[in-house]
């Protein structure tokens with residue numbers, strides 16, 4: 001179960017709409033003991049990597065996200081200093097539904113060094129996925145839905161989102 005403040009959830013939606021037609025991304029940092037996760041927006045560096053090295057990064061940012069490792073480390077260190085922890089990450093899907101794709105599962109390495117078939121090192125990590133559909137003008141763009149996924153002991157399954 002992901003617990004997130006309304007204003008933070010709204011910030012993710014605004015970021016997802018603003019960065020369309022690229023996927024947006026960021027990290028969730030859980031405050032202790034409230035259990036509420038705060039949002040830290042990140043730059044989706046996938047587009048830059050794709051342009052620099054399309055052989056190793058065949059997807060552009062319309063179908064993939066990549067959080068800059070340095071940015072992730074800074075957020076992790078700041079979270080530890082305040083007694084919190086990185087509880088997961090979020091990203092948007094462009095013109096398709098909010099689901100946990102095979103590519104999303106491959107990218108859980110962001111939190112662990114998991115090989116296919118292994119249990120995750122961080123089984124508590126949550127992955128929030130938003131679905132954004134765009135029209136020609138930005139005012140017609142919409143976050144159509146969202147779902148959160150977490151490891152259930154054998155696979156990534158949908159878990160609840162409580163907006164507080």
Ligand SMILES: [Zn+2]
Pocket residue numbers: 091092093099100101103104129
């Ligand atoms: Zn995805």
